[in-house]
Amino acid sequence: MDRDFAFGTASLVISVGYYWTTTLIPESQLADVIGPRGLPTMYALLLGGLSLILIGRSLGVRFWLKPAATTAESRPQPDTAVSDKTRSKPRTSKDGARRAVGTLLIGCLYVAVVPWLGYVMSLAGLLFATIWYQGAVVNRQVVIVSVAGAVFCWVLFVLLMRIPQPSGLWPSLL
Amino acid sequence: VIGALTSIFTTAIGPAAFAGVAWGILGGALPGISPSITMALLLPFTYGMDPTVAVVLLASTYVGAEYGGSIPAILIRTPGTNAAAATVIDGYAMKEQGKAGEALGISLYSGLVGGLFGLVMLVLLTKPLSTVALAFTPTSYFALGVLGLSVIASVSGESLIRGLMAGLLGLMIATVGTDPVTGLNRFTFGSPELLSGIPSILVMVGLFAIGELLAQSGEANLPSPAATARIRFPNAALWRRLARPQAIGSLMGTLEGVMPGGGGTISAFLAYNEARRWSRHQEEFGKGSPEGIAAPEAANNTVACTALVPMLSLGIPSSNSSAVLLSGFLMHGLVPGPMLFVKSPDVINGLFAGLLTANIAMVIVGYVIMTPCLWLVNRPKPYLMAFIYAFVVSGVYSVEASLFHVGLALGFGALGFAMRFFRVPLLPMVLGVMLGFMVESNYRRALTLASGDALIFFRDPISAVLLGIAALVVTASLLRHLGHRAASVNS
Numbered sequence: 321m322d323r324d325f326a327f328g329t330a331s332l333v334i335s336v337g338y339y340w341t342t343t344l345i346p347e348s349q350l351a352d353v354i355g356p357r358g359l360p361t362m363y364a365l366l367l368g369g370l371s372l373i374l375i376g377r378s379l380g381v382r383f384w385l386k387p388a389a390t391t392a393e394s395r396p397q398p399d400t401a402v403s404d405k406t407r408s409k410p411r412t413s414k415d416g417a418r419r420a421v422g423t424l425l426i427g428c429l430y431v432a433v434v435p436w437l438g439y440v441m442s443l444a445g446l447l448f449a450t451i452w453y454q455g456a457v458v459n460r461q462v463v464i465v466s467v468a469g470a471v472f473c474w475v476l477f478v479l480l481m482r483i484p485q486p487s488g489l490w491p492s493l494l
Numbered sequence: 495v496i497g498a499l500t501s502i503f504t505t506a507i508g509p510a511a512f513a514g515v516a517w518g519i520l521g522g523a524l525p526g527i528s529p530s531i532t533m534a535l536l537l538p539f540t541y542g543m544d545p546t547v548a549v550v551l552l553a554s555t556y557v558g559a560e561y562g563g564s565i566p567a568i569l570i571r572t573p574g575t576n577a578a579a580a581t582v583i584d585g586y587a588m589k590e591q592g593k594a595g596e597a598l599g600i601s602l603y604s605g606l607v608g609g610l611f612g613l614v615m616l617v618l619l620t621k622p623l624s625t626v627a628l629a630f631t632p633t634s635y636f637a638l639g640v641l642g643l644s645v646i647a648s649v650s651g652e653s654l655i656r657g658l659m660a661g662l663l664g665l666m667i668a669t670v671g672t673d674p675v676t677g678l679n680r681f682t683f684g685s686p687e688l689l690s691g692i693p694s695i696l697v698m699v700g701l702f703a704i705g706e707l708l709a710q711s712g713e714a715n716l717p718s719p720a721a722t723a724r725i726r727f728p729n730a731a732l733w734r735r736l737a738r739p740q741a742i743g744s745l746m747g748t749l750e751g752v753m754p755g756g757g758g759t760i761s762a763f764l765a766y767n768e769a770r771r772w773s774r775h776q777e778e779f780g781k782g783s784p785e786g787i788a789a790p791e792a793a794n795n796t797v798a799c800t801a802l803v804p805m806l807s808l809g810i811p812s813s814n815s816s817a818v819l820l821s822g823f824l825m826h827g828l829v830p831g832p833m834l835f836v837k838s839p840d841v842i843n844g845l846f847a848g849l850l851t852a853n854i855a856m857v858i859v860g861y862v863i864m865t866p867c868l869w870l871v872n873r874p875k876p877y878l879m880a881f882i883y884a885f886v887v888s889g890v891y892s893v894e895a896s897l898f899h900v901g902l903a904l905g906f907g908a909l910g911f912a913m914r915f916f917r918v919p920l921l922p923m924v925l926g927v928m929l930g931f932m933v934e935s936n937y938r939r940a941l942t943l944a945s946g947d948a949l950i951f952f953r954d955p956i957s958a959v960l961l962g963i964a965a966l967v968v969t970a971s972l973l974r975h976l977g978h979r980a981a982s983v984n985s
Contacts, residue, residue: 323916323917324656324916327916327918330912331659331663334663334666338681341681345673345680346678348677348678352676352938352941352942353941353942353946354937354938354941355676356675356676356678356680359665359669359934359937360666360669360680360681363662363665363666364666367662367663367666370658370659370662371659374655374659415712416711416712416713417712417915418712419711419712420708420709420711420712420911422711423707423708423711423879423883424708424904424907424908424911426883427887427900427904428901428904430887430900431887431897431900431901435897439888443887443888446884446887447880447881447883447884448880450876450879450880450883451876451880452876453711453876454875454876454879454880455876456874456877465877466880469880469881469884470884473884473885473888477888477892481539482542483539483542483888483892484892484895485891486891
């Protein structure tokens, strides 16, 4: 399954879901000529149409134009010092996707535990988990950096900049 | 002008400009952290600040990041920002000859020249546009929004369809919340947090900062630069020699900066090519020519100012960085566009004064910060990523003390990663999010005022002109797109 096909399919699903949701918007006595459903409906139809074009183009390239499909888009790019190190290059490896999902889950876990554990402990956990997950060897230094980093962030944001952060259950226990 | 200059010393604008430049240089020097990401990381923390100080801080970050990108470009052959890619060619060659300090000095000095030229152009080009402010009606604002959306055609990269789809997804995101005309709730799924819509700051931080963080998590470590490097500024003879490439770079930066979809990267390469064409030392290009650094660095620092012309005067972001800055304006209740000059001239003057300070600060801070900058760039990647992650979650929470928002930003981060994976450009989606509300609300108001007569958009002279320009932008982009496609098939 190529990327255009996958992105087209995902967008088609989104457009159908979005269109269905527009039908749930109630009618209003105050509605204007277009109404609250007007443009969202148009967006959904346009996205659906473009998704079908992308899917069709992807299938067409795969089944009918395969021998001629080596356009500049699909051809390997020249291996130059500049182009291969800029961030615009596509991430292709499945390992990269797996790592991204793991990193995202660490963030989700932080959101889940911070109302209970509070900012400093949760952030220390996030720092430790990210450092470990990104491949650092776990040792005393990682633990110290994680805890010190969380305390530093608390001092910087909460004490110095007066930006509130979740305090967790600790105030109620003390 | 006097008021603006005085404000540098009487308000927090001066310190904000210095702080923004320092943060920008540090962010720009980290390979993988672009100016827009550096600005997005800072964005949530500006929430409680005075609006003028906040926009100066963000704009100064942009200025600093453009220089910061040249540091790894020169030292480790890896551009810190895309715009610094052209600097790699001669910058790294000079470093190989043991002239890293000279190369960094040329980059810094040329950045100053380009930045100051860009600021003059920004002041000259944006002020006259404020005179048409009072003539704008809902019809004109709708046409302005369409003009902004037409930029999607030129920023869609290799696939126009994917760009259009990203733009539509952005427009869809902009419909979440309370309907601007009837007050009905749309796409909120019963969540009170979504009643006021999805704040653009969450989209920015998610797509740019978290999305890039997730993408970087699968990337290999980059080589580390030398632990020390000392900047050496050019002498008088070199100063004279660099005048021509700097002029070329400044001109290219101005042209590309004000154009929709133009940016530092394109202008830097154009400036490099033109500087080589007009140089008396063409044979040195590619082998460590000082002119090969001066032209692109002047160009991308000019763009840091001139890219604000369409953003300030029309409310249209033409690059990722100006989109983040636009989000900063919106977060403080400032709506860039013609009326900003009428309603908030103090912010505009403060921004100009801040940019002047930022460009001067770039030289001072750039010189002083080199050692801590190299220390930071040399940190192991897992530690850098962990602290960036910590800053992101802390910053997003601070906006409205909402964990729902942190979750939403993580969701947009996942979307940003998926878009990078599927090679879908981010800027069209950002344009959709930014302009969606303006387009829909003004379209419906204009039609209501005209009793449903759609021809009103062509009878209003401002609207007709703006729609005509939008049509030209789309046509030119389509022709260029078709030309590139035909060329790639032929080759």
